[in-house]
Amino acid sequence: MATETMTTTMHGAIAPTEPGHHPDLRLFGLIVFLMSEGMLFVGLFAAYLTFRAVATEWPPEGTPELELLLPGVNTVILMSSSFVIHQADEAIKENKLAAVRGWFLATFVMGAIFIAGQVYEYAHLEFGLTSHLFGSTFYILTGFHGLHVLIGLTLIAAVLGRSLKPGHYRAESHFGIAAASIYWHFVDIIWIVLFVLLYLL
Amino acid sequence: MTQVIPHYPMGDAQPNRTPWWTYFTFSTDHKVIGIQYLVTTFVFYLIGGALAAIIRTELATPDSDLMPPEWYNGMFTMHGTVMIFLWIVPSVTGGFGNYLVPLMIGARDMAFPFLNALAFWMIVPGATLLMGSFFVGPASTGWTAYPPLSILTEQHAGQIMWIFSLLIIGTSSILAAVNFVVTIWSMRMPGMGLFDMPLFCWATLAAAIMVLTSTPVLAGALILLSFDLMGGTNFFNPTGGGDPVVYQHLFWFYSHPAVYVMILPVFGIVSEVLPPHARKPIFGYKAIAYSSMMICALGLFVWAHHMFTSGTPDWLRIFFMVATLLVAVPTGIKVFSWMATLWGGKLRLESPLLFAVGFISMFVVGGLSGVMLGSAPIDIHVHDTYFVVGHFHYVLFGGSVFGIYAGLYHWFPKMTGRMFNEFWGKVHFVLTFVGFNLCFLPMHILGLMGMPRRVAQYDPQFTTINQICTFGAFLLAISTIPFLVNAVYSWLWGEAAPNNPWQALTLEWTTTSPPHPHNWEGDPVLETGPYDYGKDYSQSSLVRH
Ligand code: HEM
Ligand SMILES: [Cu+2]
Numbered sequence: 001m002a003t004e005t006m007t008t009t010m011h012g013a014i015a016p017t018e019p020g021h022h023p024d025l026r027l028f029g030l031i032v033f034l035m036s037e038g039m040l041f042v043g044l045f046a047a048y049l050t051f052r053a054v055a056t057e058w059p060p061e062g063t064p065e066l067e068l069l070l071p072g073v074n075t076v077i078l079m080s081s082s083f084v085i086h087q088a089d090e091a092i093k094e095n096k097l098a099a100v101r102g103w104f105l106a107t108f109v110m111g112a113i114f115i116a117g118q119v120y121e122y123a124h125l126e127f128g129l130t131s132h133l134f135g136s137t138f139y140i141l142t143g144f145h146g147l148h149v150l151i152g153l154t155l156i157a158a159v160l161g162r163s164l165k166p167g168h169y170r171a172e173s174h175f176g177i178a179a180a181s182i183y184w185h186f187v188d189i190i191w192i193v194l195f196v197l198l199y200l201l
Numbered sequence: 202m203t204q205v206i207p208h209y210p211m212g213d214a215q216p217n218r219t220p221w222w223t224y225f226t227f228s229t230d231h232k233v234i235g236i237q238y239l240v241t242t243f244v245f246y247l248i249g250g251a252l253a254a255i256i257r258t259e260l261a262t263p264d265s266d267l268m269p270p271e272w273y274n275g276m277f278t279m280h281g282t283v284m285i286f287l288w289i290v291p292s293v294t295g296g297f298g299n300y301l302v303p304l305m306i307g308a309r310d311m312a313f314p315f316l317n318a319l320a321f322w323m324i325v326p327g328a329t330l331l332m333g334s335f336f337v338g339p340a341s342t343g344w345t346a347y348p349p350l351s352i353l354t355e356q357h358a359g360q361i362m363w364i365f366s367l368l369i370i371g372t373s374s375i376l377a378a379v380n381f382v383v384t385i386w387s388m389r390m391p392g393m394g395l396f397d398m399p400l401f402c403w404a405t406l407a408a409a410i411m412v413l414t415s416t417p418v419l420a421g422a423l424i425l426l427s428f429d430l431m432g433g434t435n436f437f438n439p440t441g442g443g444d445p446v447v448y449q450h451l452f453w454f455y456s457h458p459a460v461y462v463m464i465l466p467v468f469g470i471v472s473e474v475l476p477p478h479a480r481k482p483i484f485g486y487k488a489i490a491y492s493s494m495m496i497c498a499l500g501l502f503v504w505a506h507h508m509f510t511s512g513t514p515d516w517l518r519i520f521f522m523v524a525t526l527l528v529a530v531p532t533g534i535k536v537f538s539w540m541a542t543l544w545g546g547k548l549r550l551e552s553p554l555l556f557a558v559g560f561i562s563m564f565v566v567g568g569l570s571g572v573m574l575g576s577a578p579i580d581i582h583v584h585d586t587y588f589v590v591g592h593f594h595y596v597l598f599g600g601s602v603f604g605i606y607a608g609l610y611h612w613f614p615k616m617t618g619r620m621f622n623e624f625w626g627k628v629h630f631v632l633t634f635v636g637f638n639l640c641f642l643p644m645h646i647l648g649l650m651g652m653p654r655r656v657a658q659y660d661p662q663f664t665t666i667n668q669i670c671t672f673g674a675f676l677l678a679i680s681t682i683p684f685l686v687n688a689v690y691s692w693l694w695g696e697a698a699p700n701n702p703w704q705a706l707t708l709e710w711t712t713t714s715p716p717h718p719h720n721w722e723g724d725p726v727l728e729t730g731p732y733d734y735g736k737d738y739s740q741s742s743l744v745r746h
Contacts, residue, residue: 036417054444140424
């Protein structure tokens, strides 16, 4: 008994959607996911602050002050890269694919510099992961964030690759570009909080 | 008031269009995935149940004579972990949620079908790791894995596998939750506002938000724990300058909300089961919907009631005590709404309603002991005793498991296209109800007498009461047999189910049993609110022909 006829409906509402046809909800999904992922960092930040509050001395005696210049420059680079990738988001709305590639490439380079700077900093720090609680939290937080930067770089590279396919990204349809740039903003925001907590406070 | 039940045509069962082997594939159909979850998690329920039977056998005598105490520790750790992470959480969210949400909101599928299948199949490596840890010496530090014990444990490999298994299962539940939020928010059929949704969808939305907020924090705790175990750090090891209490905070920031993840969807199930079987509209639709959201918000700020004895300062204890007691308010709103729904209804006292009513009564007992535990002065005395074990089994077994059974009986005809045997359903209910209370009610007394939890040996003065518990546990084990036989037999050879055996009004009952692969052959039509029972349709244009 497939169909039942009825005189009226409550709201006169009949679903017009065919299987698999609904508005693109992927960006919404991504944002929900990133909000959740942000909680991972919130948890780690809270742990960091508690360790710090409970410790008798923070950082432990003899730990040299963290160098501010390199991470400061890195912060400026990462923050500016968020504005750079945003230009790509704007450009695709006018179908300017060449500009999109340029902005994405620039973001990629800036992200890579950030990672290189972090590797340099790691190599020159006088404490390691297991030296003391301060070192452990430092490496876990920055390392975890660095991992997210690497994921962001992979996404950007993937978008660059796909943009070579003619017609893949258009003004009306460019989920990949939007997703990569939202993800990049996310990585940026986390870094700002992290920078304040680890280096400035 | 005369009750006019709208006339729904009944017909022969539809041929099942889903061949059996589909359930072993990476299908992206939400109905297949829902059933995959339900069946898989039930298998884990049986495994966890077998562990429970072994635990209770050990506890039948005061001495640790069935197995060495270290094994006992592994048993209760695996029991708790399996029951929470592989049975109740995935069953009520992944199982019922996936099967029902799209059908209830008139959608063809979930928003991200591929992600949905991925989330389900992640359970396989997660569960394999957990089960595999049995062979290397399972984790034996309880489902809470408190450091420093868990980082100093001898069962290193097992503890590490336990951590990674939980990370995988946690990711799976985050992905599923993303899907629920987006689906419920954006895929409702035209004309269905948020307040036209069945209450199960509200409950699932609230549970999904809790998963999204809290699970990543558990992941953070487990990652730090794994570094302590493998990377030489000392986050949670006081001898290395770390602080084990930080782990407790992170762990409970997840695990208290997790108890609501395990109960909110069940609240939803019960809100769906009561009205059609009582032939009355749900009492207080908005109150129930809002209270789900209130529990979601409040439930995120009560976690330290698990830590009243962890050196928590007094002002924090007071904060968490007040917040905890506040959660009882939205919970109470629900309980009274359900009772008012039953009041004066034409009760159809069959298995779905029996289990739903069983749920209400047992959950209230668990809620009351919860309020007792939520008061710090009492909790300090009974923390880590069998009183706590009694409490959480009343909410998790008497609550979640009874509710799951109510839901399984209620939707069995829809899911399988066949009716179950009602007589054996009643036998199942009576055995479960009696066995459950025999097993867990005495635990409250044991706890008040001072018997600690998580021990293989105990003072001989507790023997008699423990034996009653063990007897109840065996009865519970037996009670599962009529259910299993009934379910398997009825699925294969049961009487064909009509589309709408309960004359229910939610959308899933407007399609065939089992539903068409695209849920409705034509388009779903919203003709009534979800709970408009007893409305006189003969006087209105809403009557069906
Ligand atoms: C009225 C609502 C509730 C209140 C006030 C409440 C309160 C508490 C408190 C204070 C504890 C800690 C006891 C201790 O360790 O000393 C506790 C433990 C527990 N509760 Fe509840 N609870 C409530 C509802 C629930 C629900 C609905 C569930 C699950 C569906 C649940 C599951 C648990 C579990 C699993 C534990 C034990 C955790 C462990 O230590 O292993 N509770 N509850
Ligand atoms: Cu709790």
